[in-house]
Amino acid sequence: MRVLLIGSGGRENALAWKLAQSSRLKQLYTAPGNPGTAELGENLEIDENDHQTLLDFALRKEIDLTVVGPEAPLAAGIVDLFQQQNLKIFGPNQQAARLESSKDFAKSLMQRYNIPTANYRSFTEPEKALEYIKTQEAPLVVKADGLAAGKGVTVAGTRAEAVQAVEEIMVAEKFGRAGDKVVIEEFLSGEEATILAFCDGKKIVPMIPSQDHKPVYDGGEGPNTGGMGAYAPAPLVGDKLQQKIQQTIITPTLRALQSEGIDFRGIIYFGLMITDGEARVLEYNVRFGDPEAQVVLPLLETDLLDIFQAVLDGNLSELSLKWSKQKAVCVIMASGGYPEKYQTGYQIRGLEEIGRQEDIMIFQAGTKKEQGKIYTAGGRVLGVTALGEEFQSTRERAYRAAAGIDFQGAHYRSDIADLTVR
């Protein structure tokens, strides 16, 4: 198969790495990709949001399957565009992608179908939102309705902070049209976990549970990032809880989509809050999480192209997923200053030596290649994933590998997958 992969982050490097293991893969193109994906196929200088150029390329090169990594092209309808030309493309159509592209849509779906989630109200007028805040107790969670690249949510410790968040979203329009609506939620305490699932519209098959670490510093201190690390399978989600999540959340979500006439084919990401052994949905995404993809995909033994094919054909029920018994730990190395202002353009050393080690994978994200050398080019620079038999030794190996990679200002958390401080 000739496959076109869309995106350029660590998630896409992990997807490319997994796709490259498929015996069915003939040629892999990544648009725009990064130096990591360039080692597994050919990178294209096409922006991930330039649907028309992507479509022209897929038609011209007779691409057999296009795989969409990030949410923005899905929300903007790239799947619908490709399908109109009878091209195969993996990911939900624009209507189904609303599960992620409108938090109000997702919340109202959950409410109508009794899927456990935080209580909420939505507002299109800032005055009404501000009045509502006066009647509520802090903490409150304020969310821009639309896509905001992971920056649209404020966990407000006081009413004043909630007011400020509403003003930023709706009055200052910090996130543009994504802030035309605002969702105000009850604050949930507990521990977060992620379950990704493949869905073919008729059947939904969960992957192993994972956990990511969003705050920038050890112990969960500092501002949130796109994710500073992850590990899988998450011990927090044992068999019993997993079953409960299947019964109360995963299956009901598929039924809800079906009842609404939405044919969801792709990935559903369940962002969960676990409180005293009960799970509630914080949000849905409609694609792999990053860094979760960097720990879940290395443990998947089934051919990813077989799975994608089954999702597109509505044949998921005929496939059973195989998982490695190993553990995976991913440490994200970031540019100095990230997630605030940071500088780029520093040479990265040690990639080749470390990348050759057994059961160590380096997934590149914010990098660029010039004259054979790799330089930093983004906030999250790369992910180092280690596989092993148990978490303690696996995280030690991930950290030894990270210590062998060097660039000016590099920083990473030192407590990823440290189950003793969880």
Ligand SMILES: Nc1ncnc2c1ncn2[C@@H]1O[C@H](COP(=O)(O)OP(=O)(O)O)[C@@H](O)[C@H]1O
């Ligand atoms: N109701 C809630 N209670 C407590 N924390 C929340 C709640 N909703 C979101 N959060 C926190 O904010 C983060 C981001 O919210 P989320 O809905 O996942 O939006 P996004 O990923 O689109 O920014 C969550 O991972 C969680 O840490």
Ligand SMILES: [Mg+2]
């Ligand atoms: Mg989230």
